[in-house]
Amino acid sequence: MAQIHWKLTPTARYVLLVLFILFGVHSILSFTHEPYGRATSISQLTGGFSWSTAAAPPAIPDAYYDDTPLPLTPAHNTSARANATILMLARNSDVDGAVRSIRELEDRFNHKYQYPWVFLNEEDFDDEFKRRVTNIISGPVHFGRIPHDHWYQPAWIDEDRASAARQKMMDDNIIYGGSVSYRNMCRFNSGFFYRHQLLQQFKWYWRVEPDVHFRCDVDFDPFRYMEDHNKVYGFTITMYEYLATIPTLWETVKEFTKAHPEYVKENNAMNYMSDDGGTTYNNCHFWSNFEIANMDFWRGEAYSKYFEYLDSKGGFYYERWGDAPVHSIAAGLFASKDQIHFFDDIGYEHNPYTHCPRGPGAWERGHCDCEVQKSFDYDGYSCMRQWDRIQ
Numbered sequence: 038m039a040q041i042h043w044k045l046t047p048t049a050r051y052v053l054l055v056l057f058i059l060f061g062v063h064s065i066l067s068f069t070h071e072p073y074g075r076a077t078s079i080s081q082l083t084g085g086f087s088w089s090t091a092a093a094p095p096a097i098p099d100a101y102y103d104d105t106p107l108p109l110t111p112a113h114n115t116s117a118r119a120n121a122t123i124l125m126l127a128r129n130s131d132v133d134g135a136v137r138s139i140r141e142l143e144d145r146f147n148h149k150y151q152y153p154w155v156f157l158n159e160e161d162f163d164d165e166f167k168r169r170v171t172n173i174i175s176g177p178v179h180f181g182r183i184p185h186d187h188w189y190q191p192a193w194i195d196e197d198r199a200s201a202a203r204q205k206m207m208d209d210n211i212i213y214g215g216s217v218s219y220r221n222m223c224r225f226n227s228g229f230f231y232r233h234q235l236l237q238q239f240k241w242y243w244r245v246e247p248d249v250h251f252r253c254d255v256d257f258d259p260f261r262y263m264e265d266h267n268k269v270y271g272f273t274i275t276m277y278e279y280l281a282t283i284p285t286l287w288e289t290v291k292e293f294t295k296a297h298p299e300y301v302k303e304n305n306a307m308n309y310m311s312d313d314g315g316t317t318y319n320n321c322h323f324w325s326n327f328e329i330a331n332m333d334f335w336r337g338e339a340y341s342k343y344f345e346y347l348d349s350k351g352g353f354y355y356e357r358w359g360d361a362p363v364h365s366i367a368a369g370l371f372a373s374k375d376q377i378h379f380f381d382d383i384g385y386e387h388n389p390y391t392h393c394p395r396g397p398g399a400w401e402r403g404h405c406d407c408e409v410q411k412s413f414d415y416d417g418y419s420c421m422r423q424w425d426r427i428q
């Protein structure tokens with residue numbers, strides 16, 4: 038094996054030494070002088086802020102907590118359980134990550150409630166996937182195949198235009214910019230999953246992806262909470278979307294709401310998504326790899342017409358519209374802002390971000406293993422400030 042020889046000139050050695058000392062002094066000051074550490078931390082530089090002065094997020098009421106020994110009643114009293122399922126879209130090759138996510142959610146939540154799981158895939162799940170997943174799930178399990186037309190790029194999409202757009206996004210280094218399957222997935226999650234035959238029997242779903250982490254016990258039933266409080270959409274992480282993936286989305290939404298003002302709800306969350314009363318989009322959205330939501334909202338007239346309109350513009354393929362902004366904008370416009378719930382109590386991680394509960398006592402109550410200080414809520418890239426200002 039070839040050896041690399043480091044020959045440093047005296048000047049280079051001197052520069053390295055100075056850098057080393059500077060770094061050392063910075064580290065020591067960061068640890069020993071809190072204000073210095075704060076003033077130079079990354080989140081300060083990117084505009085993060087502290088919640089010490091902001092109101093505490095809404096907590097799940099005590100009545101929803103059940104600290105009695107296992108098993109809790111809902112598993113054995115179906116009338117106490119909500120009309121709900123846990124939903125995962127996955128490929129056969131995702132099996133290891135799927136098993137990890139399922140194991141954690143079962144341990145942290147579902148072994149007490151035994152909600153059914155639904156798995157969807159555009160191909161048939163293989164025996165290994167089914168066997169390994171079924172082995173760790175406490176309740177019923179369903180595996181479904183997605184109908185061809187709900188997944189693949191429609192024939193009316195101009196493929197020359199779509200492939201030119203993909204090439205441009207690849208040249209610009211946009212994540213998944215060159216991927217057709219990612220676009221199929223985003224379009225499916227935007228407008229089709231809730232139409233799948235296996236999901237017709239359910240009103241509520243909790244979306245789970247392979248390789249996510251649940252960092253706290255969920256000793257309450259979030260579906261029940263949503264149902265009792267007339268919620269439609271629940272989230273844990275909110276952030277800015279890459280504008281390059283949705284350059285014409287907001288204009289398209291505005292065309293739609295101009296034609297259909299009757300669908301826009303009073304007291305909506307517009308001011309979370311726009312800093313100028315709706316003229317422009319500030320790119321804030323709910324990170325949809327976690328969702329607890331009402332499928333009847335997606336199945337309803339407003340969202341159905343909205344999806345049909347967006348889809349007809351081809352932006353899922355000519356750009357790279359994500360299901361996150363598509364869902365978020367709809368929830369923000371066609372529901373009232375108090376129908377959207379921030380689940381502070383649910384500690385959740387999808388690489389590279391984690392939401393860790395910050396409400397008084399929430400971290401202890403959930404026996405969380407995340408670090409509150411590192412919660413994405415405090416990151417400069419989080420839209421929690423925009424969410425907070427409409428509360």
Ligand SMILES: Nc1nc2c(ncn2[C@@H]2O[C@H](COP(=O)(O)OP(=O)(O)OP(=O)(O)O)[C@@H](O)[C@H]2O)c(=O)[nH]1
Binds near residue numbers: 131157222245326
């Ligand atoms: N069946 C199937 N599922 C897919 C496909 N692409 C993505 N998924 C699933 O769709 C969800 C989102 O895909 P991800 O690749 O996690 O996308 P992402 O969260 O934007 O990006 P990451 O940062 O890579 O996680 C996950 O549940 C994936 O398992 C696909 O081609 N077929």
Ligand SMILES: *[C@@H]1O[C@H](CO)[C@@H](O)[C@H](O)[C@H]1NC(C)=O
Binds near residue numbers: 110114116
């Ligand atoms: C089952 O749950 C319902 C709704 O919470 C409750 O009213 C009922 O008393 C429960 N039944 C039993 C046997 O626990």
Ligand SMILES: *[C@@H]1O[C@H](CO)[C@@H](O)[C@H](O)[C@H]1NC(C)=O
Binds near residue numbers: 120237238240241333
């Ligand atoms: C559950 O919700 C779905 C969708 O709203 C509905 O069709 C179904 O009848 C409901 N089931 C029960 C048991 O209420």
Ligand SMILES: [Mg+2]
Binds near residue numbers: 246387
């Ligand atoms: Mg993911």
